[in-house]
Amino acid sequence: MYDSGKIIAGLIIFIVIASLPFTMNLGKASIKPEPSINTFAINQMAKKQCIESKAYMKTTHMQMLNNWRDEVVRDGNRLYVASDGKEYNMSLQNTCMHCHTNKDKFCDECHNYVAVKPYCWDCHIVPKEGAFVPVAAKAAPAPAAVPGPINVHFAVGKYDIPDEAQHGLTALAAYLQKNESASVVISGYTDKTGDPAKNEELAKNRAKAVREVFRAAGISDERIVMKKPEVITGSADNAEARRVDVSIAEGKGV
Amino acid sequence: MGVNRREFLKFVSMSTLLGLGGTTVAASVKKELEASGPYIPDPKGINAKRWAMAVDMRKFKSDEDIQKCIDACHQVHNVPEADPAHPTQEIKWIWTESYERAFPGNEDEYLAAHYKHMPFLILCNHCENPPCVRVCPTKATFKRHTDGIVMMDMHRCIGCRFCMAACPYGARSFNFRDPRPFIKRDLNQEFPTRTKGVVEKCTFCYERLAKGLQPACAEVSNGAIAFGDLDDPESPVRKVIDNNFTIRRKPELGTHPSVYYVIGGQEHA
Amino acid sequence: MLEKALKGGRTYWTWVAALLAVIGVGVACYIYQFFMGLGITGMSRDVSWGFYIAQFTFLVGVAASGVMVVLPFYLHDYKAFGKITILGEFLAIPAVLMCMLFIFVDMGQPLRVLNVLLHPTLNSVMFYDMCVLAGYLVLNILVGWTSLGAERKGVAPPKWVKPFVILSIAWAPSIHTVTAFLYAGLPGRHFWLSAIMAARFLASAFAGGPALLIILALIVRKYSKFDPGKEAIQTLGKIVTYFMITSTFFLGLEFFTAFYSGIPGHMQSFIYLYKGLEGHHQLVPLMWISTIFAVIALCILVFPFLRRNETILAIAAGLVFISLWIDKGFGLIVGGFVPNPFEGITEYWPTTPEFLIAAGVWAIGFLVLTILYKIAVSIKEESGGEAIH
Numbered sequence: 023m024y025d026s027g028k029i030i031a032g033l034i035i036f037i038v039i040a041s042l043p044f045t046m047n048l049g050k051a052s053i054k055p056e057p058s059i060n061t062f063a064i065n066q067m068a069k070k071q072c073i074e075s076k077a078y079m080k081t082t083h084m085q086m087l088n089n090w091r092d093e094v095v096r097d098g099n100r101l102y103v104a105s106d107g108k109e110y111n112m113s114l115q116n117t118c119m120h121c122h123t124n125k126d127k128f129c130d131e132c133h134n135y136v137a138v139k140p141y142c143w144d145c146h147i148v149p150k151e152g153a154f155v156p157v158a159a160k161a162a163p164a165p166a167a168v169p170g171p172i173n174v175h176f177a178v179g180k181y182d183i184p185d186e187a188q189h190g191l192t193a194l195a196a197y198l199q200k201n202e203s204a205s206v207v208i209s210g211y212t213d214k215t216g217d218p219a220k221n222e223e224l225a226k227n228r229a230k231a232v233r234e235v236f237r238a239a240g241i242s243d244e245r246i247v248m249k250k251p252e253v254i255t256g257s258a259d260n261a262e263a264r265r266v267d268v269s270i271a272e273g274k275g276v
Numbered sequence: 277m278g279v280n281r282r283e284f285l286k287f288v289s290m291s292t293l294l295g296l297g298g299t300t301v302a303a304s305v306k307k308e309l310e311a312s313g314p315y316i317p318d319p320k321g322i323n324a325k326r327w328a329m330a331v332d333m334r335k336f337k338s339d340e341d342i343q344k345c346i347d348a349c350h351q352v353h354n355v356p357e358a359d360p361a362h363p364t365q366e367i368k369w370i371w372t373e374s375y376e377r378a379f380p381g382n383e384d385e386y387l388a389a390h391y392k393h394m395p396f397l398i399l400c401n402h403c404e405n406p407p408c409v410r411v412c413p414t415k416a417t418f419k420r421h422t423d424g425i426v427m428m429d430m431h432r433c434i435g436c437r438f439c440m441a442a443c444p445y446g447a448r449s450f451n452f453r454d455p456r457p458f459i460k461r462d463l464n465q466e467f468p469t470r471t472k473g474v475v476e477k478c479t480f481c482y483e484r485l486a487k488g489l490q491p492a493c494a495e496v497s498n499g500a501i502a503f504g505d506l507d508d509p510e511s512p513v514r515k516v517i518d519n520n521f522t523i524r525r526k527p528e529l530g531t532h533p534s535v536y537y538v539i540g541g542q543e544h545a
Numbered sequence: 546m547l548e549k550a551l552k553g554g555r556t557y558w559t560w561v562a563a564l565l566a567v568i569g570v571g572v573a574c575y576i577y578q579f580f581m582g583l584g585i586t587g588m589s590r591d592v593s594w595g596f597y598i599a600q601f602t603f604l605v606g607v608a609a610s611g612v613m614v615v616l617p618f619y620l621h622d623y624k625a626f627g628k629i630t631i632l633g634e635f636l637a638i639p640a641v642l643m644c645m646l647f648i649f650v651d652m653g654q655p656l657r658v659l660n661v662l663l664h665p666t667l668n669s670v671m672f673y674d675m676c677v678l679a680g681y682l683v684l685n686i687l688v689g690w691t692s693l694g695a696e697r698k699g700v701a702p703p704k705w706v707k708p709f710v711i712l713s714i715a716w717a718p719s720i721h722t723v724t725a726f727l728y729a730g731l732p733g734r735h736f737w738l739s740a741i742m743a744a745r746f747l748a749s750a751f752a753g754g755p756a757l758l759i760i761l762a763l764i765v766r767k768y769s770k771f772d773p774g775k776e777a778i779q780t781l782g783k784i785v786t787y788f789m790i791t792s793t794f795f796l797g798l799e800f801f802t803a804f805y806s807g808i809p810g811h812m813q814s815f816i817y818l819y820k821g822l823e824g825h826h827q828l829v830p831l832m833w834i835s836t837i838f839a840v841i842a843l844c845i846l847v848f849p850f851l852r853r854n855e856t857i858l859a860i861a862a863g864l865v866f867i868s869l870w871i872d873k874g875f876g877l878i879v880g881g882f883v884p885n886p887f888e889g890i891t892e893y894w895p896t897t898p899e900f901l902i903a904a905g906v907w908a909i910g911f912l913v914l915t916i917l918y919k920i921a922v923s924i925k926e927e928s929g930g931e932a933i934h
Binding site for chain 2: 886
């Protein structure tokens with residue numbers, strides 16, 4: 023080969039550079055994105071519904087936002103009539119982000135996964151945790167009766183909060199918002215089966231998941247008490263045991 | 277030997293260029309044709325054929341009155357303060373200038389001091405024949421056909437600043453740096469900030485008009501700023517123009533500005 | 546043909562290395578500007594166009610001036626320009642490239658530059674500017690490369706080149722007219738609102754561009770075996786002379802209108818530039834250097850016996866180039882923004898990063914020029930030099 027030294031050297035350099043994206047990311051296989059809709063506003067909805075169907079939003083929200091932008095800025099149209107007839111104000115900041123207040127757990131989940139950096143956020147303001155909680159919920163000082171403790175039950179090996187538990191948690195959250203002096207005590211449990219070390223982790227994760235619900239409702243961390251139980255494997259009945267106990271306590275940081 | 281190396285390389289690069297270029301064109305055409313969905317104006321919004329403003333300088337009793345208008349606008353729109361290290365790279369949507377500065381060409385050394393130092397509120401004039409719109413290469417600034425507001429599309433602006441050169445009134449500001457660290461007031465969560473590299477200016481509070489509200493400056497001006505439809509004889513702005521002598525800035529340029537000023541007589545003294 | 550640029554002596558590679566160093570510094574500064582924003586420059590709310598646009602304006606003129614050697618040769622069979630035409634075309638290419646780069650580094654949102662093509666705006670002069678600059682670049686590359694390639698093979702260029710040559714001759718003044726229209730149509734800027742803006746631009750372009758070409762031709766003769774021709778250089782000298790006279794005359798016309806009419810709006814920018822206004826006089830020394838250089842250059846150029854001495858001609862050409870660079874660059878652009886629409890004054894001077902970015906772009910231009918000239922000269926050395934048409 024003519025100039026074989028230079029050619030082979032060049033080829034090697036090229037292969038190294040071209041394979042950098044693979045070699046640099048070895049062992050860092052990204053976890054499948056799981057956008058979370060665990061926000062106060064969404065939890066409050068009787069029927070959790072976005073402007074259009076989840077599938078449509080997933081594939082088309084980019085074009086939709088582009089169209090919204092042109093309609094609002096360039097044509098002066100403000101309302102979007104969804105396919106179910108409901109009217110929505112066309113605004114990323116004031117409509118979408120009012121429900122999806124958790125940008126980093128929702129928008130960023132998928133965007134980070136596909137390494138997309140939409141520059142919307144250079145201008146459009148990202149809501150803070152606890153933003154857009156309806157003013158009424160914050161202001162009313164009515165001393166309601168202290169709600170009783172609730173148990174959130176989980177599936178085997180799982181720590182995502184089932185839908186049926188949301189209502190109870192939302193009620194507790196609402197109470198906490200109205201009563202600034204109250205705090206919530208959270209304790210996580212597992213059943214007796216399985217590896218004890220893994221179970222300890224699982225109990226913690228379950229408690230953390232419940233904690234997120236309260237954080238999303240704007241309750242500050244000093245009012246959320248994570249109380250580790252003496253024994254994390256609860257009662258004899260396995261289904262009963264896989265739970266988190268949530269109760270209200272008076273005074274902060276009990 | 278059919279094709280030699282040079283021919284092959286030429287062929288490959290041309291095909292790549294055409295392929296890339298072709299798909300880009302096809303994609304953008306496809307986007308235009310895609311289902312655009314039903315969009316309607318907000319029924320709460322107020323409309324006009326041609327929005328205009330009349331600033332009655334007689335009704336401003338103090339500097340605080342005027343500063344309130346400026347603060348209201350800059351607060352509602354998240355306008356940043358100037359970087360102290362670069363005061364000439366400031367951003368302002370509405371501010372004050374003396375008579376000579378607001379109406380250059382009208383200088384007169386014998387003008388009464390009271391008028392010379394009157395702090396005229398200066399903002400974008402939303403001209404009927406705007407030079408800035410004429411020069412914008414991307415239509416990032418454009419005249420809204422519905423109501424005559426000279427709008428800014430921050431998403432499209434390429435930051436070439438041709439509009440700033442074209443505006444005879446110095447109404448436009450450029451974001452020389454990221455504005456967010458310099459927004460000293462509480463952020464208005466309902467309105468975006470801007471990013472570095474785009475031009476901005478007063479937009480006659482189009483987002484408030486869409487909700488049926490008056491522009492921020494007019495709302496806090498205590499009646500000093502009248503805002504309304506120039507085409508409607510019953511509108512507040514027409515009432516001011518009908519009953520007072522009004523002037524506009526640099527009318528000889530043919531821009532047909534929509535901001536009128538009432539200077540008044542000695543009752544303000 | 547590109548391989549010709551890879552063979553060179555010590556001088557050549559030292560020059561290329563120096564250019565690459567300047568480019569490197571410029572790129573680093575540009576990355577800084579890209580992330581921090583244009584606030585790192587000396588521009589302000591009042592002076593919203595500065596050094597970058599000034600360089601662009603000047604370089605469009607240099608690019609257009611290629612027509613000054615192409616036209617006599619192709620349209621009027623002026624054989625003396627046979628060897629120098631390629632140098633003219635290959636000067637136009639880096640000049641247009643630098644224009645486009647200067648616009649790019651001046652933009653606030655450079656990644657959105659394609660918006661100009663995605664949303665064509667037929668009433669915007671800037672849209673046309675982008676189109677004509679791109680078109681001119683393509684034309685010059687096409688014509689220059691094809692002609693040179695044909696010469697290398699020792700044949701006449703293909704017949705289809707001729708219409709493109711004619712097109713480039715018509716296109717050249719148009720790029721500079723469109724650039725002048727950027728300024729001449731703005732109602733608020735009285736310094737620029739002049740009917741002879743485009744005429745001034747063209748006159749100064751046809752003086753400044755050939756002046757640079759004279760110097761480049763002399764350098765080429767010194768450092769290679771290719772001689773563009775004594776007569777060609779002398780004719781260029783005559784072109785520079787007449788157009789410099791015209792350009793200076795046009796400037797005088799502007800002065801007359803401004804000062805005889807006495808209208809403040811027309812006078813104030815001139816007063817700021819040449820005398821100082823309300824205590825602001827940062828540009829006065831620069832403008833007077835430009836004037837003095839122009840006067841000296843004209844005094845030399847007017848006399849044929851002085852022009853015939855190529856060293857003196859080179860000096861005069863250099864003075865012309867610098868004088869016009871100051872006048873069309875700094876003077877014209879900054880003068881348009883001072884005083885501002887409120888008759889207030891904000892002065893302007895480029896910051897160091899801004900200057901380094903501009904230097905980087907100039908270095909890129911000179912690198913492209915060096916490479917193209919190296920190729921052209923190498924081929925001409927081999928083939929004996931005459932363009933055939």
